[in-house]
Amino acid sequence: MARAGLTRESVVDIALKLIDADGTAGFGSITLSAVAGRAGVAVPSLYKHVASLGDLKQAMRVAAVRELTRVSAEAVMGRSGDDAVTALAHAMRGFARQHPARYWAVQTGGGLADDQEFQDAAAETLRVVEGALRGYALPADRLVDAIRALRSAMHGFVMLELGGGFGLPDDLDDSFDVLIRLLTRGLSTVSD
Amino acid sequence: MARAGLTRESVVDIALKLIDADGTAGFGSITLSAVAGRAGVAVPSLYKHVASLGDLKQAMRVAAVRELTRVSAEAVMGRSGDDAVTALAHAMRGFARQHPARYWAVQTGGGLADDQEFQDAAAETLRVVEGALRGYALPADRLVDAIRALRSAMHGFVMLELGGGFGLPDDLDDSFDVLIRLLTRGLSTVSD
DNA sequence: CCCTAAAGCTAATGCGATTAGCTTATTGGC
DNA sequence: GCCAATAAGCTAATCGCATTAGCTTTAGGG
Numbered sequence: 001m002a003r004a005g006l007t008r009e010s011v012v013d014i015a016l017k018l019i020d021a022d023g024t025a026g027f028g029s030i031t032l033s034a035v036a037g038r039a040g041v042a043v044p045s046l047y048k049h050v051a052s053l054g055d056l057k058q059a060m061r062v063a064a065v066r067e068l069t070r071v072s073a074e075a076v077m078g079r080s081g082d083d084a085v086t087a088l089a090h091a092m093r094g095f096a097r098q099h100p101a102r103y104w105a106v107q108t109g110g111g112l113a114d115d116q117e118f119q120d121a122a123a124e125t126l127r128v129v130e131g132a133l134r135g136y137a138l139p140a141d142r143l144v145d146a147i148r149a150l151r152s153a154m155h156g157f158v159m160l161e162l163g164g165g166f167g168l169p170d171d172l173d174d175s176f177d178v179l180i181r182l183l184t185r186g187l188s189t190v191s192d
Numbered sequence: 193m194a195r196a197g198l199t200r201e202s203v204v205d206i207a208l209k210l211i212d213a214d215g216t217a218g219f220g221s222i223t224l225s226a227v228a229g230r231a232g233v234a235v236p237s238l239y240k241h242v243a244s245l246g247d248l249k250q251a252m253r254v255a256a257v258r259e260l261t262r263v264s265a266e267a268v269m270g271r272s273g274d275d276a277v278t279a280l281a282h283a284m285r286g287f288a289r290q291h292p293a294r295y296w297a298v299q300t301g302g303g304l305a306d307d308q309e310f311q312d313a314a315a316e317t318l319r320v321v322e323g324a325l326r327g328y329a330l331p332a333d334r335l336v337d338a339i340r341a342l343r344s345a346m347h348g349f350v351m352l353e354l355g356g357g358f359g360l361p362d363d364l365d366d367s368f369d370v371l372i373r374l375l376t377r378g379l380s381t382v383s384d
Numbered sequence: 385c386c387c388t389a390a391a392g393c394t395a396a397t398g399c400g401a402t403t404a405g406c407t408t409a410t411t412g413g414c
Numbered sequence: 415g416c417c418a419a420t421a422a423g424c425t426a427a428t429c430g431c432a433t434t435a436g437c438t439t440t441a442g443g444g
Binding site for chain 2: 024025028104107108110111114122142144145146148149151152153154155156157159160163164165166171174175178179182183185186189
Binding site: 003031032033043044047052053 | 399401404408410
């Protein structure tokens, strides 16, 4: 029998590509059967590369959050102030639109036992957001509030958009711009 | 054999109470076995009241979104302007904290085939948010943007909080207040 | 009192995850 | 180039859960 030549990474990659095809529901309903089928392998063979379905999902989340960090960081580098925040917001929304299932997995796939690897990767993303706010010279005791406000607004918009919560998708781009402007303006006055 | 006296409503209610005990992951991992066990009935008996597990979940979402509408509407009634928005935000966050799994079910439990009943119930919630903004005298062509901004920010904060995305929960109340103030201030200038 | 519809049950099927134990390809050391 | 050890893959079997089929019994209206 010819070997498939799988690795943990390739299995995770196959799984991520599978859920991409299936909207936001993809992550929750991924099955080892589907992954094995796509990989051209019997189901139990996957256990040579992942410990369980849960382990696979966790690995998928880690991979996805790292991707998100990468595109976010790229957007923020070389910019500052409103420019940085705007670029960050568009990068995150762009990633979510391009890979709804991956964004969804990162944000809603967590269980009680999020492992350290995911926590670390997520903290990395957080640092990018923090970096984007550097130019505002926020007082230290308000920085955390500003970060949370920015994250909340961006994240909420993206989740509602992905989940179809906005109804007709008309003018979503405009609404997003309005939201970002509201934020960038507000960030200058957080300290009041 | 003594009858259990179940109805569709009581089955949904049992299921909702079950997931309440299980954090945000509860909705995704609910099983008919668990519901039947709690109801004191054999699993297939549930099919006399719900068509399938999917049907039960849909009914749970409808019930949850109606609850959310009710507490939101109650908070907004008799208030206006910043007062209304602040009350609405706290009501929604309060509901989410009290019933994480129900909020999670409403916002992330949707599939491609959301039925009309859920759509209608969700539209009702939307109307409450719209009502809370009445006092701002927003230009008609910006109202939709304002609604979306408000929803995004509230929703994002709550989701991040429930999902543990904020790390240590220190001072979350303060951060939420800052966010709301940022919003209420911003709402006055959306038209610029 | 009887008769029908609804509520429940048991038995059986199927699918997906997981485990155990076997077989064979690959590969590093000779 | 050959050989043992390791790793990758397979088949068979078990378990939990959803779902369907078909039977039994309760409850309530005539």
